[in-house]
Amino acid sequence: MKPSLRTFLIIAVFVLGSFPFAAFAGSNVFDVDHEFYPYYPSLIKWNKSNAQFTPPEVCNGCHSDKYNEWTGSVHALAFQDPVYQGELNKAIKAVGHNISRQCEGCHSPAGVITGEIKKAGIAGLSPMALAGVSCDICHSISGTTHWQTPAHEPENGSFILTPGVQTEEGLQLIKRGPFTPSDGCGMGFHKCVESSLHLQADLCASCHQVYHYDSHFPLEATYLEWKHGPYAQKEILCQDCHMVDIRTFMRTADEFRKPGRKEYRHFFNGANYLIYHLAEGAARKAGDEKKADILKEKYEMAVKRLQSAADLEISPVYRGGKLVEVKIKVKNVRAGHNLPTSLTNVRQMWLEIAAKDEKGNVFMTSGTTDAQGHLPENVRVLNSDGMGDDFHFAIDPWVVTAFSRHDTIPARGYKEVYYALSAPQGNNKIILEARLRYRQADQGVAEALLSAVPESINLKDIYGLTKVPELPVVDMVVKQASFSTVQ
Known part of the structure; x- marks a missing residue:
């Protein structure tokens, strides 16, 4: 006699009922193995031996060309950046130093695993700790643990x-390194090993994915933005755009053609022009004109990179034969990740427009900063808004656990923005100028961070700043269009 369906259900209830359902109900979404990750919330692992880390000045002895490219880069300045140090100092005061290792682990890996860094600031630290993301950090990476992280x-x-x-x-x-070592590589000082990881975007992913220290929400998701976009599909990697000069970057982005081996450089150049701007001022104050000139070049490279990343299309919208709106399509034409990327709730990319009548009189504006550099309300900003556990607006990285708004533009994608227009009576034509503008942060945020730098970073002595300056703004695209007020 076959058992009935009712019998199966009774058996299922009995068997399932014998398992500890509380174990399933209590399991965490993001489990953390603290033994596996001893520097948590930094997820660095260190195969510890008597081998010391090599300061970049030692590498300079045999690799002066690469050292000069790295000098003044965002990697070289990652730990000493005063904006970062201000944020770090605020984080330590808010949630404690142990939590801040999440930040320090990528801004000074050697300083974290050796235990040198115990607080915000630069006082008393070794050259290796101060060097941030130095030569020996990237070239000592032997693997990743991406699959084992709490977020997997x-x-x-x-x-x-x-x-x-x-x-x-x-x-x-x-x-x-990424290539087969030549004879005599290392000259007896070190062994050279070919690493396929150094030819993959996974090498960069570890630090260009910044997650909340506890909730593991992706505050920065640059790697995943790339991985889920067309550049990954075409096998164009982070290194192919950020380790080359501007001309090569534009060719790579436009044609999806990888650079030649000799075209790669250790620039690590991106959109963070503010770090170069501040560091150049520090170098000039210290009397190091050579370094200041290097930093100025990197600043200009970052600005050109921004100015080649996007484009605008302006078109009229008519209803009933009359002009009622203007549509502006903001396009990401060359960034292999979203635009903007990184801390998108802090970065600002916005549209500034000015509409003029036939005589050139401005009758409408939007997006113009005030005398103190602050944006007015109701500006079309293409970035994100963060929120905390209470679902209220938040901006501090240790508070943000979700986005309430996420208006970044994916690679080769676009966003459309509409503006209602009411042309002055008697005008048959209007002229519209649109600017896509960018800066690292809201002026108020920058003032708060630079005002919070630790005592060991004296902005006047190091950078020559007596007050927080107005942040430089880059015009990424400027376009004009004119059209009739009637169709």
Whole structure:
């Protein structure tokens, strides 16, 4: 006799009922193995040995060209950046130093795993800790733990550092790179090892995916933006755009053609022109004109990169034969990730428009900053709004656990913005000028961060600043169009 459906249900209820449902109900979405990640919330792993990290000045002895490219880069300035230090200082005061290791792990990996960094500031630290993301950090990465992270995605420095190993012959420094080593590579100082990881975007993913220290919400998702877009499909990697000059970047982005081996440089250039701007002022104040000139070049490179990343299309919208709106299509034409990216709730990319009548008189504006550099309300800003656990607006990275608005533009994508227009009576034509503008942060946010720098960073002594300056704004695109008020 076959058992009935009722019998199966009774057995199922009995068997399932014998399992501890509380174990399922109580399981965490983001489990953390603190033994596996001893520097948590930084997810760095260190294959510890007697091998010391090599300061970049030592690398300069044999690799002066690469050292000069790296000098003044965002990697070189990652830890000493006063904006970062202000944010770090605020975070430590708000949630404690242990939590802040999430930030420090990517801004100074050597300083975190050796235990040097115990607070915000630059006082008393070794050159290696101050060097931020130096030569030996990237070239000591032997693997990643992206699959083992709490989010099971790259996040918060999920890489493995192996600067050297202990062998029967003694200590052996090992440096990894993307190509087959040439004869005599390392000149006896270190061993050279070919690393396929250094030819992958996964190398960059560890630090260009910044997640909330506890909720693991992606505050920055640059890697995933790239991975889910057309550049990943065409096998154009982070290195192909950010380790080349501007001309090569534009060719790569336009044609989806990888650079030649000799075209790669250690610039690591992106949109963060503010860090170069501040560092140039510090170099000139210190009397180091050579370094200041290098920083000025990197600033100009970052600005040109921004100015080549986007485009605008302006078109009229008619109803009943009359002009009622203007549509502006904001296009991401060359960034391989969203535009903007990184801390999108802090970055500002917005439209500023001015409409003029036939005589050139302005009758409508939007998006113009005031005398103090602040944006007015009701401006079309293409970025994100963060919110905390209470679903209220938040901007601090240690508070933001979700986005309430996310208006960034994906690679090769666009956003359309509409403006209602009512032309003055008697006008047959209007002229519209549109600017796509960008800056690192809201003026008020910058003032708060630079006012919070630790005591060891004296803005006047180091940078020559007696007050927080108005942040520089880059005009990414400027377009004009004219059209009839009637169809």
